[in-house]
Amino acid sequence: MSNERKIAREDLFPFVHYEYGEAYFGSCGKMRFRIARQPLQNVHYTPPEKRGEASLLVTIWQGPFGYAATEDGQKTDKTFPFSEEGMQQAADWLDERAGQIG
Numbered sequence: 001m002s003n004e005r006k007i008a009r010e011d012l013f014p015f016v017h018y019e020y021g022e023a024y025f026g027s028c029g030k031m032r033f034r035i036a037r038q039p040l041q042n043v044h045y046t047p048p049e050k051r052g053e054a055s056l057l058v059t060i061w062q063g064p065f066g067y068a069a070t071e072d073g074q075k076t077d078k079t080f081p082f083s084e085e086g087m088q089q090a091a092d093w094l095d096e097r098a099g100q101i102g
Helices: 084-101
Strands: 024-028 031-038 055-062 076-081
Touching: 031 084, 055 084, 076 084
Parallel strands: none
Antiparallel strands: 024 031, 031 055, 055 076
């Protein structure tokens, strides 16, 4: 069995992408995932001190269907800090889950 990562931080969009209020969708094998700022809103041009609290919401589910076509009960959510460190934690969790889901 290989110790090679399936999902690494550099496989995900740059952190600034999530400041625009856009979700990122991806897949790895049978696993599908979505990463988004929570709340999902464009704060890129808002001064940091006026943005309010936020987190990264990562959702995973088993394919073959997309996010909208999959029932919420079949999805698993996990929240991470809205920061570069949170992005790394999210990538680590996705990599771990991808190895379990296949």
